[in-house]
Amino acid sequence: MEGLLTFMGTGTSMGVPTLGCTCAVCTSSDPRDRRLRPSILLRWHQAGRERVVVVDTGPDFREQALRAGLARIDAVFYTHGHADHIMGMDDLRPFSFTAEKEGGPIPLYASTDTAAVLTRVFDYTFSPEATYPTRARVRLEPLKENTTVHGIEILRVPVTHGKMQISGFRFGRTAYLTDCSVIPESTFPLLEGLDTVILTALRHDPHPSHATVDQAIAWAERIGAKQTWFTHIAHELGHAATNRSLPEGVALAYDGLTFPVAL
Numbered sequence: 001m002e003g004l005l006t007f008m009g010t011g012t013s014m015g016v017p018t019l020g021c022t023c024a025v026c027t028s029s030d031p032r033d034r035r036l037r038p039s040i041l042l043r044w045h046q047a048g049r050e051r052v053v054v055v056d057t058g059p060d061f062r063e064q065a066l067r068a069g070l071a072r073i074d075a076v077f078y079t080h081g082h083a084d085h086i087m088g089m090d091d092l093r094p095f096s097f098t099a100e101k102e103g104g105p106i107p108l109y110a111s112t113d114t115a116a117v118l119t120r121v122f123d124y125t126f127s128p129e130a131t132y133p134t135r136a137r138v139r140l141e142p143l144k145e146n147t148t149v150h151g152i153e154i155l156r157v158p159v160t161h162g163k164m165q166i167s168g169f170r171f172g173r174t175a176y177l178t179d180c181s182v183i184p185e186s187t188f189p190l191l192e193g194l195d196t197v198i199l200t201a202l203r204h205d206p207h208p209s210h211a212t213v214d215q216a217i218a219w220a221e222r223i224g225a226k227q228t229w230f231t232h233i234a235h236e237l238g239h240a241a242t243n244r245s246l247p248e249g250v251a252l253a254y255d256g257l258t259f260p261v262a263l
């Protein structure tokens, strides 16, 4: 089956431009230097209708959904519970009312750790006592090794983010690994035979919970996908100049970039 992958956002947790910053990237006129918080969108057709899954709902989710022209969402997969990946959850509300009319709440696939954060942060949505009448109609679902959503399989790919174990995802011959500082040895077999891999590449200076550009290039070489895209990009990396320095088949992604994927 063929689908479409879209980068909803490719920026680091603070977004680019970064508030209060006047650096060359933050004041750049290149639209590819404007990066919302990290998220991807996956769309495909099944049984004559479009299916839509997003990975993470960060603080820019509403703007990203408008920009992508989304009318509905079938499921959300969460990588982890940090603010730049979850804080837009409440903006699922209008989509969730549509989903409820079509048959049920929107499933949110999250690890136990991530579900605990979502439950605490959005207490007014998830608490058994929640009665707020227009709360999001969403349902937390345990994230398993392997989940089938409307005909496609989504595999959990464990990665390390600082001291946390978080989730990347593989669908068909594409994998999305954001926010990682270490790819455990046991994860590499899950990354064989990829057409496309998406990796964190924050900046050049080391960071405790994100790969640098050089680390990400080394992973890209080892994984050997036909194309590697970098995401979760900080304002230290200008789009055009950085891309000129990267090996063939490796490039910074940018918001709105869309390409077909085999699912």
Ligand SMILES: [Zn+2]
Binding pocket: 012, 013, 038, 082, 084, 085, 179, 232
């Ligand atoms: Zn992040």
Ligand SMILES: [Zn+2]
Binding pocket: 017, 018, 021, 022, 023, 024, 025, 026, 235
């Ligand atoms: Zn800046």
